[in-house]
Amino acid sequence: MSKISKLLWSGGLLLLGLAVSNAQSTNNNTITITLSDRPAHPIPKLYGVMFEDINHSGDGGLLAQLLRNPALQIKNPKTDQAGALEAWQAIGGIMLKAIDLSNNLPLSQALPNALEVTIPAGKTGAVLNSGYWGIKINQQWTYTATFYAKLAKNAVVKCGPKLAVQLISKDQPGTLFVEKNVISPCLDKTWQKFEVKIRPGQSATNANNAFAIKFTSTSQTNEVVHVTLVNLIPPTFKNRPNGVRRDLAEATASLKGSFWRYGGNNIEGFSPSNRWFWNHTIGPILQRPGRIGNWGYVNTDGFGLLEVLQYTEDLNMEFIGSVWSGLSLSPFKPVPESEIDKYIQEAIDMINFIIGPTSTAPGALRARLGHPEPFNMRWCEIGNEDFFSKESYAYRWQHLATALMKEFPKLKFIATTDPNDVKLSPIPHAYDIHSYSSPQYYVQHTHDYDKWPRNGPKIFQLEFAANTKLGQQPRFPTQEGAVAEAAYMTGFERNSDVVQGIAYAPTFCNTQVSEASQWHPNLINFDAMTVTKNPSYYVQQMFAQFLGDRYLPSNIPTKPGSVDWSATITSTGDTIFLKVVNIALPWKPAARVTIHTLENSVNSNNPPVNGKIPTRSSRKFSHVLPSQAVIAMVIPKA
Template sequence: MFVMKQITLPLIGFITSFIITISSGWPIVNENNINVVSLNIENANTGQIIPSTMHGVILETNVNRDDDGGLYAELVYNRAFQEKGQSLDGWSSFGQGSIALSPFQPLSSALPVHLRYSLIEKSISPSGFRNNGFYGINIQAQNYTASFFYRALGEAYVAGGELSIGFSDSTGQIIYGISTIDVSVAPVDKWFPFSFTIPVLNGTSSVKNFFFIKFPPGSKGDFEFNLVSCFPPTYKNRVNGARIDIAQAFADLKPGYVRLPGGNDLEGLTIPERFIWNNTVGLLENRPGRRGTWTGYNTEGFGLIELFTFVEDIGATPVLAVYAGYSLDGKAVPQDELQPYIDEVIKELDFLTASASNNSMGVLRERLGRSQPFDIKYVEIGNEDIFAADSYSYRWPAFYNALSQRYPNITFIATTTKSINTPPAVDDHDYQVPLFFIENFRRYENIPRPSPKVLVGEFSVINDDDSKISNPFGAGRLDYPSIKSAVAESIYRIGFERNSDIIIGGCYAPVLQNIFNTQWTPNLIVFNTSSVVKSTSYLAQKMFGQNLGNIILNSTATNSSFTHQSVQKGQEGDGKLGNLYFVATKLTHESTLILKLVNADSNDTYVRVQVQGTTLCCEGFMEILTAGSGVDPTTVHNTISNPNAASIYRRPFWSINGAFSITVPSWSVMVVTLPL
């Protein structure tokens, strides 16, 4: 990704539904103001294979507060006081005590400062400190898991020996959930861990809430805390896991792969601030984190094992990006100093993939709770090295030669071919206007075979104004995807499926955006403290991801000016006719036709479909995403204030002897499924 932009909100639209009536023979259609197409599909049980990785996602840590304060379910902001160069940001005291940072005798070398709460005089009222969370705290009727490290200094004492920990409203008067913890068991002057449950019986719709730690009256002295943490229930009940609604939004896409951990955050702002894998595993108190590449501080609480476990949990294939000796300050590791960085990647891959029976890194992984190796098929070396092509000319071969010999079953992906010889695979990134993706529909079929495989690791429409094709990052930059942008991206995706012999897969980028902390727009999924919005681009990708065939079926489209027999590969009628784009695929184990159609025309397109080789008369279904008749597709966006401006509509239809007719609305994405 290349630039940053602020965000604004609204705009609405609507969806209309389309009902098809089938009579004997073809239905009668008024051909005024409508395009008419005949589509012929050849049923088969073999054909060009479509990989399961075809439609994926990227999980670039840190951008738009997508992990800390987003996918990572931690509720406490600045839990180890690392934000803003070490601070108490997000924390405040109430009652008689005061809070301050202390560096003395830290919890660990990774977490060098902590909070000291001081009651100089014996308290006469409940006192303590509280945290306002990441832009508030969502409190629902459920159990929360909280923890912290605690140390009482010298003669400090807690009256009655018990602290109260829970949630309150912004005034502190309404308590939503509370637990009492006996801290008298902690030895004096020594760090001691506490973990406990906070039950909440009645939630609240407001997120203006606090997490608090309260001392009873009569307490006095200095008390220290670090790694103050609280989690709601997590996706698949993982410890240190993911926020359920955001994780489910990922899972509902049925992504074929997840590219992680970036992106720019892989490279870091400087070489020392790169993604260092072994700093992201193990006990949280031993993870130092680092300055965020995009925003704030990156705790790396959602570290390497958590990321890979999440990918497994949503049924996707990981595409691991590894640091390749270049960071965002423009500095590259000199050629004669690369070996330690190559060794770092070897240890990372061994940690993830090696057996625990005969490899020290595998043993480490098992000791951290994961005995089974992860299945890694793809590794990308670097990120966007087109901006550092001169040094990539020596960095790529150094990494690739060492890694490919050690891991022969992994496909290694280069980030550019500008300065290197033909790699096994290459990653393309495109941020553009709709016209670019429409005009590049045949981009990948025009690549001579054989050629390197292609991962389209980042792409999206970022500006709906086609006149800005030479500079889409300028005026008119989108805050949210529109129907027009979703249509253009879907045309590009059809190109991916048609060229599945070389395309590993493609993914929209970025995926996540915290509405309160945004550096890049537009994004696939927008969220705040309590809700998730699925953009038009999300809905279009969901239609593709949930309806993925495993082979391509031959198909041709014609109108009154030519026949199916005259259609030539790569010409009109092959994959597109006018402004209608299509791909026919089959899910062979279910014997189901999956037909994807995208209309980039201002008029509806009436399509008469004939599937050769089937005599079934049966019901099929179509899913439709469209702005609606007469609605400008650039004006329809799903936003925080209007999350359902566009929706997917599902409608049945009837096929007789493999023949059926459908109307593909103007500026729409449609997926048709039919038993064969």
């Protein structure tokens, strides 16, 4: 893959000669692309980002909070001590267990569980949390540690042990990056919140580190302390409280996406009671109960709806939301038609929280939480992948869409079945079509939307990826897959009068340990220390960055089977963006100009860099296009 700039063009028709490397020939095939001087339809800001909490992309990913299992949510300490204590351990002779305080002064009804720490008389020990399989220690960062603590109800002492917080190495026992005493009045039998700012004296070379709360007994008897909602937050993107991990935010921002799709099977749950409730994810963290997410791990909901909306706004993206459609997973059991209406008000309230005026109760709540202005949302999905219960979607859509279209006449609603599955009424404004397949599939389906009706619903493709090869899922996106996706994406641009938005999926994956991830490949891989942008990332970035406002018709008189292309132009008519894809295999370099390409096999995984074609003032130019290549040409008007 390569990004190329730039050429000059003086207006009118433009002829581009390309020598195309072809696997079936030792010679280069020359083709000519003729670009019209008359733009066709306007082109939307097609490219965006899809998010659902899979692969620890929320907790342990975008959410900057570093500690796993911070409030012992969901797990039952009475039946699953090991699960309730996940990521926690005790050192120094103190005793640790998880306890359910539901009937015994819990921190909140939402967070009834806590650590019960027993410190032997006169002893010092600590409880450790190893984070999401590791913690990055950076001496340039100031971390904010917070936790709630109190003495047990039956404690004999009146004032509890001395407290300190630490960052320590697990690789090298005894290595202490920082320790700071917690300055507080007497620790008594009422919950107190403690907050400490800490800055390490040195950085760690790896992530095998832990956060610790140290307890020093000041009593002649054992002391019992309850601790919960323990957070460790490094500097965040735009310094937002409870904000987003900076390097992941910067990688997301660099995609140049125009929208953030929030949904996926994140919202569905395994039953109506287990689904995602928007109003359980807002407000103080100690009032958020969390849930078992659809990918098998606890979602703390620290990265709640308001945090997501604020992050979307910080990225200057439009928000595409999703309301629950009455379908739960496992085994895809829908709500009966007789019961669906009771979920309509919940959907209305969620939408009003996002875009409603402050005269509505949810809009007023949004204002009280610090954001009086509505967020930017023009499209909203009803459900996610409802083709799993397409027959029931007909009545679920009818009830929900009818009510929501009446309540929000300016908002457009997206159906989530296949357009051919079942007839829907009222007619959807758009359909969201998902596909995961092989590189060969995408190469063969670049013209899928050429014959889509121009006077009906629009199309979104908010999940797609070349994620199989020979029946297997590669762990990382490959160059072959990325190039095939690029070929497919030229069809989106050509048909952007009906295709309104597309997104690769999934976007994020925590690769620190194998148990952190559930799906491969992904756009952005990360661990506690680093972020890796995969080949498909650079295709998505390239297509979003080099995009005009109007589609520019073009043609190749005799098109070789390995080439796809797309041309767009700015509304002012001063710049053309031409993307050309050569999917020819096997890979081999065939460059005659100074240009950097991905010089590796089709299974390689490395980024492109910019190259240049010498500037010239002409309506013709030529260039050699290697096999397995994607190029973007920026052609300003002379």
